[in-house]
Amino acid sequence: MDKNLTRRSFIEKSTLASLGTMFALNGFSQSCVGVKPEFTRLDINIFSKHLQFLNYADMAHAALEMGFDGVDLSVRPKGHVLPGRVKDDLPLAISAIKNVGFEPKMMTSGILSTDEPFARDVLETAAQLGVKFYRLGYYRYPKDKSIPEAISNIANQVKELSILNKEFGIKGAYQNHAGKHVGAAIWEIHKMLKGVENNYMGCQYDIRHATVEGGQSWETGLRLIKPKINTIVLKDFLWVNKNGKWTVQNVPIGKGMVDFKSYFKLLKAYRINVPVSLHCEYDLGGAEHGKKDIAITQKEVFAAIKKDLVAIRELWKSS
Incomplete structure (x- = not known):
């Protein structure tokens, strides 16, 4: 990694964060500039599953240099942090994330x-x-019920x-996932969260899986679940x-069937701007599956x- 680039990126991010705080304290609002400030930028975090070939420090530096706003850390079996070692290893991973100027906003677990x-x-x-x-793990339907x-x-x-979660002060999120998992259909999650x-x-709303299952009806599902969305994929x-x-x-991103422009327009209309996790599940030499030894x-x-990441930024800006 280029240490000078890392240092420069860190300073730029720190400056932006300071400006954001200053604007908030001074009542910086939509009326001041004629735009909706909360929709000028998405908070995009890279799913650390795709960087599991790196140690914690290198993972954090890579995320920073690629231009992300943070890391969605995998804390689960075969993840970046193993549950059985969470008391020892999670502090190390979070420290690495904080050391490059990120806040530890998101993690993915297998908890059910x-x-x-x-x-x-x-x-x-x-x-x-x-x-x-x-994020929670995935529930499955038992055959005897x-x-x-x-x-x-x-x-x-x-x-x-x-x-x-209330006891500890943390928020859980269940992802809609295409296939036979519980929650492939949005109404299932709506009932689960009632x-x-x-x-x-x-x-944790996933537009890719919603489009696979919903075809042209994903907008209806989004409308149903929107009050419950606290993160997106x-x-x-x-x-x-x-x-x-x-x-x-x-x-x-942008090479498939997801209608990102319509989706982003709806997110803006519904005033949904929550932490985002980017998943890259196409062929990446094994990195797409969380492999520690990659073929590229x-x-x-x-x-x-x-x-x-660049494609998302451009699609969001133009939507």
Whole structure:
């Protein structure tokens, strides 16, 4: 890494942050400049799954130099931080993130219940270190229960987690994920979150998965779940025919079927500007799957990820 570039990037980010604070304290508002200041920029964090071939310090520096606003840290089995080592390793990872000027806003966990091993340790440690949001793992439908019964049981687990979140001062988020996971359809998440305090549990909305499942109806699902959205995920895809079977293929941002301009316009209309996690799940030599040994150079991985980031910035600005 170019240390001079890292230092310069850090100073620039620090200056912008200071200006933002000054404007807020002085009542800097839409009426002053004729624009909506909260929509001038997205807060985009790189999912650290794609940088697991790097140690914590190099991961943080790479994210900074690519132009991100932070890191969505993977704290789960096979993640950047293993749950069983969270008390020892999470402080090291968060320290590396803070050392480049980032706030530790987001992390991704595999947590599904307050009763599972390390759940309390992970959430308490993360909250103490300043992490604001965490993503849950994925629930699956048991074969011996009806769908409504299963959702009711899951809703109880989610409510118990929200109570624990309140105790520690951290917010949970459940991601809508295409396929057979619970929450592929937005109405499932809406039911799961019914009666749960928004301040401690919400939805991590994923437009890629919503488009896969919703086709042209994703806008209706977004309208339904919008009060619960506290973080979002960005990625893109195409439907492709392989050997006579239609399947989903992940592609770089703007190269697929996600209508980002319509989506971003709706986010602005709904006044949703929450932390963003960028997922790059197309071929990156194994980095897309969180591999520690990758088949392409680090430079190639960084270039591809940065290209996605630039595409998002441009799409947001033009929407």
